[in-house]
Amino acid sequence: MTATETPAATTVLGSRLLRKEDPALLTGEGRYVDDLVVPGALWLGLVRSTVAHARVSVDVGPALDAPGVVAAFTGDDLLDAWAAPLPCAWPVTEDMKAPEHRPVAAGTACYVGDIVAVVVAESRAAARDAVEAVLVDYDELPAVVDLEEAAEDRVLVHEDLGTNRSYTWELTPDADAVERAFAEAAHTVSERYVQQRLIPAAMEPRGVVVVPAPHGGEYTVYSSTQIPHILKVMLAATTGVPEHKIRVIAPAVGGGFGSKLNVYAEEVLALALARKLGRPVRWTEERSEAAVATIQGRGQIQHIELAADAAGKVTAVRVRLLADLGAYLQLVTPGIPLLGAFLYHGVYDIPAYSFSCTGVFTTKTPTDAYRGAGRPEATYAIERAMDALAVEVGVDPAEIRRRNFIPTDAFPYSSAPGLVFDSGDYEPALARALEMVGYEELRAEQARRRESGSTAHLGVGISFYVEMCGLAPSRVLASLNFGAGGWEAATVRVLPTGMVQVVTGTSPHGQGHETSWSMIVADRLGVDPDHVEVLHSDTDVSPHGLDTYGSRSLAVGGTAVWHACEKVVAKARTIAAHQLEVAEEDLEFSGGQFQVRGSPDRAMPIQAVAFQAFLAHDLPEGMEPGLSAQVVWDPPNFTFPFGAHIAVVEVDEETGRVQLLRYVAVDDCGNQVNPLIVEGQVHGGILQGVAQALWEEAAYDGDGNLRSATLADYLVPSAAEAPSYELDHTVTPSPTNPMGVKGVGEAGTIGAAPAVMNAIVDALSPLGVTDIDMPASPHRVWSAIRAAKEAQQ
Amino acid sequence: MIPAKFDYVRAGSAAEAIAALGEHGDEAKLLAGGHSLLPLMKLRLATPAVLVDVGRLDDLRYIRDAGDQIAIGALTRHHDLETSDLLAEQCPMLRHVAHLVGDPQVRHRGTIGGSLAHADPASDLPAAVLALGGTLVARGPDGEREIAATEFFTGFLESALAGDELLTEIRVPKVPGAGWSYQKFNRRAQDWAIVGVAAVRNGTTGVALVNMGTTPLRATAVEEALAGGASAAEAAERADEGTEPTADLNASEEYRRHLARVLTRRALEEAGA
Structure with a gap:
């Protein structure tokens, strides 16, 4: 292949190792949330609005009379259960307008699927029947479905906000340069593209089980989520249960594609009701329920204009987006279009840049992250527009691209919107x-x-x-007003017998982290990948982490594992040098052996070092026993x-x-x-x-x-x-x-x-x-x- | 996902099934392969009080040589049809059409009798049996009767079966060497046809349409045109005559009419009509 390949340190990295995860998953041994057997658990049933926009009055009385029903609540009944509304962690502008988002709507339903009541029953079937028994009276309001119509504010989704426009976010480093480029252009194209809404449709629908401890006010939350760590923080914030009393476990998770990068009403309801009722509470999403209850992806109208010279060299790109937010702001809803905001010039060296996005409420299911999140939309717009430009200029689509590529010698490349492309x-x-x-x-x-x-x-x-992958440098996230950092944590422990445990803050849901992280450890420590166990997705086991999304796990989480291995090797080297009575510089580490240079018979495998570190009988003065290291890695840049x-x-x-x-x-x-x-x-x-x-x-x-x-x-x-x-x-x-x-x-x-x-x-x-x-x-x-x-x- | 409550009766024989239907009347639905009924029940679009399960009546599961016809037990699964040597020789279109129903899971559970009795205008097998000029055998408390396929489909998801009748057998003519075609137009392999056309040329040409109205339909205008000497292309122009297709996410009424004409022409050309 093309020639910049760096030789791997061992043959493990770069090999086609079969995935460790697969035997269990392929033979039905994987345990997903719905597979968990929890004696005495109550089932939630969600009564969802069948009308897109309506004032609702709800009578749960008939459901309470149904067999097997333990409790039923309207939104008003639960007002005191919440310490805070459902969270949006990305207020993209200072003046962003956000409606209050309660787990159960009180008064007004704003999309088909909006929860208007919740029933709790002894069985899943009883909960399902009880949902049908709840009486909901809809006083219909006009729906606001079309994105461009919604932006005109003739009908409001949330009366109290006074507008459907949540925010307008702009990035135009040099407006004059853009104006000039269009004024002087030999060719221009102006295109309008529609990004339809998509349903993520992960193979496993969502599910949650909350098990309260009989004493101590502690809760174990099992959720089909990509983000156990973030969820734990947000559950504490929304319910008021102290964070240290919450343990979140993401068991086997059957895909997410971003849809499980969220904090959902059902998760906070399960916790709040387990607290209220003192019993385990669970819920498993139905497939057709998922279509309206889980976030949807995309949903944009894109206007893109290119200015080019006579040869088709693009001199400016100008983008105006309308983004369909849906009825409420979920965890990172407003920021999704902005993950593409810096990439509308694509792979092309375009000097003048203008981007603006207006987020608009509609009476539909909220949108949020979906595979690619902002970047597929950006790529679609620029790549379709480049084809339109090729037609306009009269050159082949391949040729128009060649004429505009960022040249190889320009890397690291500082782009007009302000990123530095690494390579x-x-x-x-x-x-x-x-x-x-x-x-x-x-x-x-x-x-x-x-x-x-x-x-x-x-x-x-x-x-x-x-x-742009490897989300993300924390200081960059700060500049985007994102409500968290972008670092990742890893711990590598070499156990007394030489086996290795890796604790990662990433949370796989199909990606194969257990295999890949084992390969990194095998490469760095010279051990068998099968001698590495990767622990993850349990906030008590792996307390530090920022989870899995945005193609971040390997570039950030894997790098943390790599650095933790290096720290382990450094400590092991000190111990080995001490026990072999040589200077550290005289030791060469390869294939898992600390070898004294020039003395082939004097060596110490890392497993032996680990045992010595455990014994602590003969360690260098002042050294702590044990062979482990923890690293938190905050990347200096995105990857491209x-x-x-x-x-x-x-x-x-x-x-x-x-x-x-x-x-x-x-x-x-x-x-x-x-x-x-x-x-x-x-x-x-x-x-x-x-x-x-x-x-x-x-x-x-x-x-x-x-x-x-x-x-x-x-x-x-x-x-x-x-x-x-x-x-x-x-x-x-x-x-x-x-x-x-x-x-x-x-x-x-x-x-x-x-x-x-x-x-x-x-x-x-x-x-x-x-x-x-x-x-x-x-x-x-x-x-x-x-x-x-x-x-x- | 969770159907409404229902009672379940497992029929040990056709007679037991018919008796159960008589006892429960409109409250009861027959359960064969379950691949049309159960999804509707799980979505609570169907809420029968009683399911009469005929799925284990193995004596209604056969494909037999019956003189100038092939007799197929109503509980014969699509997979049995798509792998039948007898059909390959004597009625290859039916075998081919069965192969295009749903996906492998559906074909291993779904039955030809269930598909016909469900009378879905979007299903493949009803149109095939219509084009072939098949006959359906129904058994009720007073014995058996034969119903021509052309008389069987009476309305949307409605058939000529009485409430206490069980479809027991489907008969199709042997048509070895006859030209045939089944044009199924869909977006994914597993889906129902947006429009489908079955054509079989056995002396005269039978043409049937999928999803062009509330029932599976014979394209009588096309058949008449062909009988009157029209070319395939000319006859196909009349494919949507007398149809009342609906609009849905996949097609407008106008597009369905267009597809019917294009697919009929292709079917007739492939069948050699």
């Missing part, structure tokens, strides 16, 4: 992808088909993404993975059906710890991005009812729809961390949607089609073809 080398990745797909032959085949008048239109779509994705589609002109024929991706996530895991992330990510382009949409009617509330209507693809992925990679290590890693969990999703949509528009360009909204359903594509034909007549 990058874009040309080789694009060249490799074009070579793999056979770009010239495809263009020739496309020309032949067009010549022949074929109605099976061939399209080729390129997208080239860059993302990138990649070239190419989709090849065939569009049936008669029916509008799009068939994804091929998908090529050349990703660069720096050095790879485990290519098997990297490929798995890329496969899943690509399909999730393709799904946004072709299938998935949280579709609402004008009254705010979700029309795609089941998996029969919300089209999550299956293996049958997946293309055969043609993958390769380049390696441009990150200088931000010692392993040179960047992160890859969101890459595929970020690259895929624009590649597919560019391919569809490319296929249909001879018919006059210039844009199609996602998802490109057959109906929508057929309609676009028809409209273009009519316009041409």
